[in-house]
Amino acid sequence: MTRLATQTAPDEAASKAVTLVDCDIHPVMLPAETSRRLSARWRRHLERYGRRSPHITDTYPRPRNQGMRADAWPEGGVPGSDLALLQHQLLDEHDIDFGILLALHGSDGYDPPELMAELNRAVNDWLVEAWLDRDDRLRASLCVPHDQPALAVAEIERRASDGRFVQVLFPASAQEPLGARKYWPIYEAAAAHGLPVAIHTGGYYAHRGTGWPSFYLEEHAGYGTIMQLALTSLVCEGALAAIPDLKLVLTEGGAAWAAALRWRLDEAWSLLHDETPLLERPPSEYISEQVWFDTQPIEEPDDPAHFMDIIQQADLTDRLMFATDYPHWDFDSPTQTLPRGVPKELREKIFAGTACDLYGLPRTRDAG
């Protein structure tokens, strides 16, 4: 659907129905931007010592172009750093009504607590000034120093009144398993403000479990496996049960695996529930009620009918949300994301309806 099509009838020119929400867009802050937003103390620290962990794009193998779409490099910048190019290539090109930004700079790395706090505050300031204030189609994920819960909660409290921050960002692996009691204050603060927690693939420790792979292929196919470890921990440690308003959005980790995981968890719980009194109901019920999934990179069965099987088996009808992963190389265009045979009503939910409900986005917007 092009924007033109919605403008043919004069009455509809003022507003259009929201039909496409992109739930995973990665903006990139250039080092000079970071530096000028830090206090002198931590700017000096970075100049002298650098960061304890290199940025994710330096440590992970990448297929090409630092893992970016070849056409996404603005002149003199890096992909995701230029609003005009992102508007042109993504929002306008695909007529995206709302796009949710996930800046990955803050969650990666294990630097001193106050530096992590300043870095995340700087990223959030930059998200407001360079993106949210300049295009009303954009929303953002709040970056927090996730391994310093007190500082993370302070950042949530500082920003929660800005409704353009629609969720809190968390990496798929951290210093401790994601369900650990340590992180509950962050989840509680997010839930108290009605903010889902988006768990994004990655985190510096993601591969310590098996050692590092030789090929990017393994890392890429492993995103869905790392995400299963994260969700299993969040369920079994009781975080979902203890914080019923906590909502999780699993981004860039696939979704088809959720069916088998639900069965494993329910079967084990049926035998072991005396061990975990926090879990009063079968684990799959918490997943059905409190967990959403982004489509990119959704598993693609050979047989399109299997896609609908999975929707049913994993109870995903109201839980799957479209995402492009722009500007990364494995960008999903809305025309290619879903297989044949997905009913119209479900397509509409995946492309916009479910995200509008979860994030409280309006169902119509200015036709622009």
Place this chain on the structure above:
Amino acid sequence: MTRLATQTAPDEAASKAVTLVDCDIHPVMLPAETSRRLSARWRRHLERYGRRSPHITDTYPRPRNQGMRADAWPEGGVPGSDLALLQHQLLDEHDIDFGILLALHGSDGYDPPELMAELNRAVNDWLVEAWLDRDDRLRASLCVPHDQPALAVAEIERRASDGRFVQVLFPASAQEPLGARKYWPIYEAAAAHGLPVAIHTGGYYAHRGTGWPSFYLEEHAGYGTIMQLALTSLVCEGALAAIPDLKLVLTEGGAAWAAALRWRLDEAWSLLHDETPLLERPPSEYISEQVWFDTQPIEEPDDPAHFMDIIQQADLTDRLMFATDYPHWDFDSPTQTLPRGVPKELREKIFAGTACDLYGLPRTRDAG
């Protein structure tokens, strides 16, 4: 089916059709048995220093009775240590035609290389004398010091002529990812002797990936996730492609997850195959041809029809084999393993046919 039923016709008394093979039975060697089979040098070492890693049953949380069936404790021993009780409770009780032993003592722990070699040799000697020589229904998995490939290969060469060792045992996590080139000599030696490699849940490092969980529930539900990491590594590093005669048996890791993993791998490979020239075909083809799965603990969908969906989606028709996991607490009886609605032909394959084909077991045996 009771043994009596097959004996009603006199002509059939001499032999009966093989209808039930149990692919995962855990015998346990008592410490005194281990000690007397070690050389004086390593016996002294164990007395003075113990083992570097405690045995798996000491380090893992367990639901009760050290994770054993409450009725499986022989007088003065531990579950799995007594042939007569195992014959009574398992082989005779369920009329099992063949049972495959997996002794987990050897693969766990990181002690000095020569001690690991002696320990595994002792376990294999004990398997022959205490089990294989005393019941012709039993077969065994060859224990090897998996993180010392040269010593592991020597043990394979020493035992390969004894056809009662039907596979080589490997833990689901080791010092390096399971696909690492380091382990290929073991896989090559197994393949050269026509022995599948059985990857069993566990291994001392299984949870370093996310840190240790608080509850056994998470560990139990995580078996299937750890197994996905192992299989992903074996596929992506090219071990299956480079060693086409290598056959893997994934034990105690479930199977339903294989559908989503196949889709993830094939999708990533379609975009990245120039990175991994060893993988000439979509990864799922290597899995279909070279990977088998044990049923215990098979995922149990709420809707039995979903079980058949998964068989089809993951191409498991000829790849799934029955297992009880005796004497562990989550023992699966043959009457409870499969949901309603599994066709007779498929049931026969799962309960006996596929294992007979893979392990070269006879299709009939003495009615005894």
